[in-house]
Each structure stands twice: as structure tokens, then as C-alpha cells.
Amino acid sequence: MDLLQLYEQEFEHKSQKIQQKIEEIELDYLKEDVPESIQSMKEGTKRIIEISKSMRIFSRADTIAKVPFNIHDGLDSTLLILKHRLKANKKRPEIKVVKNYGYLLEINCYPGQINQVFINLISNAIDALDESNSGKTFTDIKAAPNQITITTEIDSEKQQAIIKIGDNGMGISEEFKDKIFGHLFTTKAVGKGTGLGLSISRKIIEEKHGGKIICNSELGTGTEFVISLPL
Template sequence: MKVDYSEMVEKGIFTFFVIRFLRNYYDTPNRYPELDKILQRTWLFVIPLFLLAGLPGMKFINDWYYEVFILVGAFLIYRARYNRNTRTLFTAVLPVVIMIFINTFFEFLFPSFYKEYEEIFGTAYGFSFFWMIGFGIYAHKQNKVEQTQRQKTEEERIRNEAKKQELEYQVAERTAELTKQKNELEETIAELRATQNQLVQAEKMASLGELTAGIAHEIQNPLNFVNNFSELSVELAKELQEELDREDQDKDLIVDLVSDLVQNQEKINHHGKRAASIVRGMLQHSRTSTGQKEETNMNDLADEYLRLSYHGLRAKDKTFNADFKTHLDPKVPKVNIIPQDFGRVLLNLFNNGFYAVQQKAKLGIDGYKPMVEVTTEFLEKEEEIVIKVRDNGTGIPESVRNKIFQPFFTTKPTGQGTGLGLSLAFDIITKGHGGVLEVNSTEGEGTEFVITIPVN
């Protein structure tokens, strides 16, 4: 029996292209390595079939090779029908499978009918075969497009993953940098707070230094009175002793002497209390505020610090000369305040007022009389106390009026102002006492600071 090798080569080429098609279609080398190994080993079964087909009695292998190959392939494709690409491929193979069963059915069961219409069956089989090839090529192209899309998607995913890792690295790097900056800022804030505390203390010490000379002058007056009246009291006591030792005592003289002694002691007591009040005010001003409010006579506090401010400036500059007045409302009740803090506010406002009139006096304006006034008023309906500190000095320019309560802002020359006085005064009045501190000023004419605090 002669073997048709050309037909075997044809079937071998068909098998080669089908296997190659399946490997490319499913991208088995990358996606299904195990399946790719099976497809590569398919030749281990195909080649023995070709050899067997050449043996006597094995012609049916050669006759049914295509059909068996396609059926086996269709069965495997059907088993994997849940994959979308496989369903498309199964659609290409299905008409050929159907025609194989139809041809086989009529060829064995109705051979006469099959021979009569063999050309029709052959044409239908050929059409289904070309359908399989054509649809397979179309499916292959579609699969190529999908593979390309999948490849692009994968590349995009890889790029996104790389970008994500890069962004995570940048975020981590930025977080570390921000953490470092945060730590540095916290250290800077701590240093600034320490510096602020030192500057506030320096401002307090500066105001205390300005008070020293004024206190010395103010305390000297009551001490002079105490000394003078005590000396007079000693003389009166000696006269009284001499009169009492006489046999013919003059009772009217004794009464006069005793009356003079009582008056002297009252004056000594009054001026002694005045000196004690000044010392107490100095101690309150110098010590750190405890934050405890005390019932305080606002009129006395304003009068005392006005005098201390004036005499302090006089002691620093002997050429300085100004007048000051008080307009104190007797109806002003005692109010709970922190005396040392409120005293610092008044002292700062008085010092600024005297400084302003001093600067204006240096301009040599004819008829100009420097004046600083303090006025207190009790508003019964509002239950508020209003304190006004007015001067007829240089005034505050409108361009800087909104800045005067800002920390470290000052209009004084370097070395003459810390820029903390009005800032601290504003905080003490508004935050410490729930009041209001306002300023009204006309450049070249004067300035008025208005303090308003609630009685309760």
C-alpha cells in the first residue's frame, strides 16, 4: 500500500498552524505556561499517528485525522468555554463540529442518500471549514487587539505602580522634611516664648526704673512732714512737761499744747500712711503679678501714678517741665482689679503723654504749655468706669494709629522704647479685666487714651 506523503505533510502543516494559532491566541508562554508545555508536546502524539496511518489497515486514521483533531480541539475549547476568548474560538469551530456529526451520521446510516448528495455535504463541510478559518483569523486579530490593550494596560499599571512608589517615596521624604521643620518651628516658638517673657520682664523693669526717681521724690514729701511734725511734737511735749511740773499750772495752755500734739500726731499718721502707700505701690509694681484681683480705689491709683510718672521724668531730665491735672469723679466706686497690672497700664499711658508734650515743647511753639490730664467718670447706667488720659502733645500720625497696640511697634527712637508698653497695656485691659482700650488722636494737637472697665 502506497502512503500519500503529500497529504501527511498537508495535515502536518495544518497541525503546526493550529498549535501555533492556539499558542498565540491564548499567549500561553506568558499566561498559561503549563498549557504551553502540553501544546509543545502535541507532536509526540501527532507524529506516531502519521506513522501509523502508513501501516496496512490504518487508513481510517488518515481519513479521519482532521475530524478527530478538530473534535478533540473543540472538546478542549468547550471545556474552557467560560473564558470569553475561548467562547469566540468555539463559535468558529462549532459549524465544523456540527458538519462532522452530520456527515458521519448520514454516511453510516443513510449511505445511498449521502452518496446522492455528497457534493452538497462536501460543499457545506467546506463552507464550515472556511468559516472556521475565517472566523479564527478574525478572532485572532481581535485577540491581538485585546492582547495589545492588555499589554498597554499592564504597562500603564506598571507605570502607575512606579509612579505610586515614587510618590510614596516623595511623600515620605516630604513628611520627614515637614516633621523636621515642625520640630524646628517648635524649638523656635519655645525660644520666642522665652524671649517674649524676657522682654516682658525687661519692660516691667524699665517701667520700674522710670518709677524709682518719682518714688524717691514722692516719698520724700511725706517723710519731710513726718520729720517736721515729730520735731514740733517733741518741743510741744517738753513744754507740756514743764507746764505740768509748775505749781501754778495754766490749764488753757495745757489744753492748747495737748491739742497741738494731737494735730501733729494726726498729720504724722497721715503722711506715714502716705509714705507706706507709695512703698506698697512700688512693691506691687515691681513684683510679678499674682493675677489676684483686689478692691481698689481707682481715683487714688490714677492720682498716685500720675505723680510718680511726672516726678520720674523730672528726675531723669531736669530741663523737663510740664503741668498735670486730675479730674476725679467722687462717685467712682471701688472696683476689683489687679493693682500692679493696672498701675503699669496707667504709668505707660502717663509716660507716653509726658513724652509727647516734651517732644512738642522742644519745637519752641510760642505760648505752648505742656499738659497731661487724667479724668475718671462713673457711668451708672452702664455700670462702667471710664478713665481718660489726655495730652496736648504731638499726636499720633493716622498712618501708624492702627499699629500702636502691636507688639514691638514703637514710634520712639531706638533705645527709648521697647514697643511692648501699649501692647501689654492692651492685653491687660482687654484680656485681664474685660475692658476696652481705645485711642483718639489728632496729629499735632494731642492724644487721648480711653479705658473702659466694668464695675462687676
């Protein structure tokens, strides 16, 4: 058993113990007005268990050879891992995630690498949405919500799986459009972006999987990345 598995077991064991404890406390204090804080503790532990599950999917995903992998599982565990960044905060309501999942067969790939691409693209979308919010109030954003749209489909003619990740963030200016996949290219502040996400993603999709990744973007409207992978 490796260190990660040990750590996971410990983590789950602790979470379960916390949950048991909460249930005991709940019995004692049920009549008083603490149910709200108990509820939030319960949600907290549920979330720990969820993250631990996603981490497991991610850690098991590093394979030496290509294996059949359900792309939707990869997208869903990425969304779970990034949930803390998607949820509401003081500045904005929750980012809406719209999933238009089509019928995708399992795809032969390196799942760990594909998940890394999803993390890069979805993190970039969240960054773009947060940037597009600057100068807007909570109410403004609520009226025109931040949204990430994930679409999957099969192009049976070309024998390809298509995965689209779009956002209604600030978009990319013409000047930068052909630079964004460049090694170390970033428009983000020092310490916020290293400019590696997209260049790594392109390597993974195109060199390791024989696929293609392109970007469609309109300044002020939003951005969409389209990945195609051979079936």
C-alpha cells in the first residue's frame, strides 16, 4: 500500500469519526437551537469525503499506458475539486455550471493527463469570470450570472470525441489570441499565473493523444476551448 492510500484511509476514517460524533451531539442538543451549526459541520464532512473520493479518482488516473476512461467522470471530479472556487463568495454569487453531456463512449487515453487539461481549462475560465466581474456589483452579476458551459459530443464522421469548455468571461483580445498557447505566456499578475496551463494542455492533447485543441473567443463576450480526441 502506498503513502497516498494510507493517507486516504486515515482521512476517510477521521471524517467518519467526525460524522459519528456529530450524530451523537445531535441527539443531545436536538431540542436546542444548534441544528444550523450541526448542519454546516455535516456538510463540511460530506465535502471532505467527496474531495477524498475525487482525489482517489485523480491519483489512480496516472497510468503507464492508455486505458479506457469515461470523460464525464473526469469532468465531474474536476468540478468537485474546483468546487471551492465555483461557490458563492463576498464578491459574487456562485458560478453556474451548465453540463450538456452527450453520449460519449469511454476513450483510450492517459486519464491523469486528460484530467490535468480539464483542471487547467476550468481554472482559466474561473479566472476569466472573476476578472470580468471587476467593477460590477453582486447584484449586477446576479442579473447576468457567471457561467461555465461544458459540452461533449461524438463526431461520428471524423471518429472524434469533442469536448467544449466555455465561459462568459471577458474574452481574449486579438493581440493575444495566437499567444495564449505559448510557453510561459500569461496576462495574470505575478504569483497568480505562470503561463504554463495552456502550453501543457496543448502538448497533452496534440502530442500525447493525437488530438487538437483550439480556442474561440470574443472580447467582452466569452471564450470557448474545443478539444477533439480520436476515438
